[in-house]
Amino acid sequence: MNALVNCNRGVEVAYGADRFTATLAQVYSTFFERETFIFPVPTGTAGNGLALGAITPSYGTIFCHEGAHIVTTEAGAPEFYSGGGRMTLLAGEHYKISPATLEDGLQRHGIGNVHHMAVSALSLTQATEAGVVYGLDELRALSAIAHEAGMKVHLDGARLANAMVHLGATPAEMTWKAGVDILTFGTIKNGTMNAEAVITFDSEIARILSVMHKRAGHLCSKMRYMSVQLLSYLEDELWRRNALQANRNAARIADALRPCAGVELVHPVxxxxxxxxxxxxxxxxxxxxxxxxxxxxxxxxxxxxxxxxSYCDSTEQIQRFEQACCEHGPSKA
Structure with a gap:
């Protein structure tokens, strides 16, 4: 909020030519440890749609989990932004795709068969819709299979910060070092108001994105209000502190539930x-x-x-939850 107030002074050039947006690429390149191309967007749906549309032609298909957010909760945005691309759905426990499942799916689909949609992209959600994290070895293995098949790898990172602190991984390790070509970098769930970003490490994908970003209506005239949020998010590792606190709060809730009679934790926390x-x-x-x-x-x-x-859940609220679990009583098993 302070960053938003501070950028609301004086006059700035419109459509991303302001001094705040001008520093985004440099700041995020440092964050990811290599040249980074960044495109601010107001929602995760816009981010996923743009990212996948940039790497999926109208005749292409996106391999993803059958329960992925892009399948169940984004109203066909990837198909819309790709101009007609489709999605090939894969199963997996805790909403994760295994390397074996991906290999089997590619074999069943067929690579280079003109009667089928072209295999174009693999989309992985980190963390998944079940709140479960792909390990770095898993990401590398899946990316290698996808690249061998001629696909690009997209990471839906709506809760990427939470996944990074869980693994103790750096942004570079979680993304391009693991084979990720493009990602939707989510920040709203971890503190910002209306700023997400499509990030790629590939200059050719960035060239396509620069055109799509404007055509899709996401090149905002007052881009600085989004850019300062993305800048503030990284300052003093705010992203890390917020994610750590949110994860710790969830761990306390899970710890309170585990001893209770009749409770089943469906997914790992x-x-x-x-x-x-x-x-x-x-x-x-x-x-x-x-x-x-x-x-x-x-x-x-x-x-x-x-x-x-959330990172801003009150201690009092969590204590009330813990007290209710304590009063309910432990399992007799």
Missing amino acids: HINEVFAILPPSLLQALRHKDIHLRPWNFQGNRQGFRMVM
């Missing part, structure tokens, strides 16, 4: 998300503490709950 099936008695105890959870459907038509923790 790697970042700031907890997915759980809870007994009615615990739900009642939580409601008595004025804590209400979001229902969530799991495989097998099982209903549970999704809990997403």
